[in-house]
Amino acid sequence: MPHVEHVAVAPAGSGPEAGRPESGRTGAAQSRSTSARLRSLVAAAPVLLTDAGVVAFALWTVLYHLAFLVDLAPSVTFLVWAATCVAVLVARLWWRRRAASAPATEPEDATAADAAVPAHPRPLLVGVLATAAVAAVAAGLTAQKEGPGSGIPWWIPGGLGAVAAVGALFLTRRRWLATPPAAAPSAAPTPLASAYALLIAVGAAVSGLFFARNSVDDAFFMGKSVWVAERDEVPLRDFLFTDGVAPAMNAQPPVPSIEVFYGAFAHVFGLHASSATWYVVTPAMAVLAVLALWRLVHRWAPRRAPLAFTVAVAYLYLVAGEDAALGTFHLTRLHQGKTMFVAAVVPLMWVYLTEWFDSRSKRGLFLIAALSVVATGLTTTSAIILPLLVGGAAFAMLVVGRWRDA
Numbered sequence: 001m002p003h004v005e006h007v008a009v010a011p012a013g014s015g016p017e018a019g020r021p022e023s024g025r026t027g028a029a030q031s032r033s034t035s036a037r038l039r040s041l042v043a044a045a046p047v048l049l050t051d052a053g054v055v056a057f058a059l060w061t062v063l064y065h066l067a068f069l070v071d072l073a074p075s076v077t078f079l080v081w082a083a084t085c086v087a088v089l090v091a092r093l094w095w096r097r098r099a100a101s102a103p104a105t106e107p108e109d110a111t112a113a114d115a116a117v118p119a120h121p122r123p124l125l126v127g128v129l130a131t132a133a134v135a136a137v138a139a140g141l142t143a144q145k146e147g148p149g150s151g152i153p154w155w156i157p158g159g160l161g162a163v164a165a166v167g168a169l170f171l172t173r174r175r176w177l178a179t180p181p182a183a184a185p186s187a188a189p190t191p192l193a194s195a196y197a198l199l200i201a202v203g204a205a206v207s208g209l210f211f212a213r214n215s216v217d218d219a220f221f222m223g224k225s226v227w228v229a230e231r232d233e234v235p236l237r238d239f240l241f242t243d244g245v246a247p248a249m250n251a252q253p254p255v256p257s258i259e260v261f262y263g264a265f266a267h268v269f270g271l272h273a274s275s276a277t278w279y280v281v282t283p284a285m286a287v288l289a290v291l292a293l294w295r296l297v298h299r300w301a302p303r304r305a306p307l308a309f310t311v312a313v314a315y316l317y318l319v320a321g322e323d324a325a326l327g328t329f330h331l332t333r334l335h336q337g338k339t340m341f342v343a344a345v346v347p348l349m350w351v352y353l354t355e356w357f358d359s360r361s362k363r364g365l366f367l368i369a370a371l372s373v374v375a376t377g378l379t380t381t382s383a384i385i386l387p388l389l390v391g392g393a394a395f396a397m398l399v400v401g402r403w404r405d406a
Helices: 022-070 074-100 123-146 155-178 191-208 218-231 258-269 275-301 302-318 337-359 364-376 384-401
Strands: none
Touching: 022 074, 022 191, 022 258, 022 275, 022 337, 022 364, 074 258, 123 155, 155 258, 155 384, 191 275, 191 302, 218 258, 218 275, 258 275, 258 337, 275 302, 337 364, 337 384, 364 384
16 A cells, blocks of 8 residues: 555644734734834935925925016915925825836936947056146146246147146046946935934034024125015015115015015014024024035945035034134025025035936936026026036036937
8 A cells, every 4th residue: 555644734823923912913013114114214314305395495486486477475475385385295195105006117228338438548648648737737837937928828738738638538438438337326325324414414403503693694685584574575675774765786576585485484473584584494404404415425425425424514514704703604604595505505406417317317307407496596696606517517428428418
C-alpha cells in the first residue's frame, strides 16, 4: 500500500497571533500609519508652506490690481482673497486624492540623447583657455596700474577674456553632455532635517520680535499701511505730508501690493497697522524666508544641507547695514517688500528654475509664473532684478543645448 502522510492543518486563529485581540492589531496598524503620515508631513512641511505662500500672495496681487477696475475696498478684496484661498485649498486636496488613485507614469528622459559625447576635453584646449584667462587678468591689472598711457589697448585684455569665457562655456557644455542623467536629482529631505529647518524658522520669527527696527523707509511703507487700515482705501495721492491733497510721489496705481495687504489685514481684524505688520505678518515672513533658504540649500547641496543652511541663516542675522547695526536689512525688515524679495523670492526662484530644468513639469512652470507675480507685488525693484536672474538661467539652458526650455 502506498504511504500516505497526514498533515495537520491548524485551525484559523490558533497561531501565535491567536491570543492577540483583533482590535489590538488594528490599533497598532493605525498607530504606525499615523506615525508615518506625521513624519511624511513634517518632511514635506517646508515645501508645502513656501509653495502655499507663493500661490496665496500671487492670488492677492492679482485680486489687488483687479480691484482697481471695480473700485473695491481693500477689506472686501481681502475677504474675497481669503475665501478664494480656502476654495483653492479644497480643490487642491480633492485633486491630490484623485491623482493618488491614478496609475503613475514614468517621467521623460530629457538628456538621454546626448549621452554619447566624450567626457574628457583635450589637454591642449584646456591649456590654451587657461593661458588666455591668465593673460587677460595680467593685461588688465597692468593697464589699471599704469593708467591710461600704459600702451596696452583695451581690446587685448578684453579679447583674451572673451576667448577664455567662450572656451569655459564650451567645456561646460561638453562636460554636461557627457554626464549621464541622474535618476533622482536630489533626495527628499528627511523628517529630522525638515524639523530642524522648521525649528530654526520659528526661532527666527520669535527672535525678530525683539529686534530694534531703525529703518527710515518705514515712514513710507508703514504710512501707506496705516492709511489703508484707517480709511479702507488705497492712497492714490500723497499720504505723508498733505493728507491726500498733493499728487503722489510714485506711479499710480501703486504696483506693489504688500503694504495694502498689511492695511487690509489690520482693518478686517481691528488691529493697528503697525501691530499687525510687526507682530503678526513679519514673523510669518521670517518663517517663509528661512524655509526658502532651506529649500535652496537642500536642492543645491543635499549632502551638507544642515551645515550650509546654518551658515545661510547666520548671514540673515549678521549682515550689516550702513549704520553698522547687525541685521538691519534682513530679519528686522522682512515686512518691507524689497527685503522679502531678496530673502525669499530669489532663493525660491532658483529652486523653481532648478526643478523646471530637471523635470520640465507644468507645476514647475506654474510656480515660476506665480513667483514672478509675487515679486511684482513685493517691490518694483523686481522689474530690474528678476529678468537678470531668469535670463541667467535661460542662458545656462542655452549653453547645454536646452533651446526650447530656454
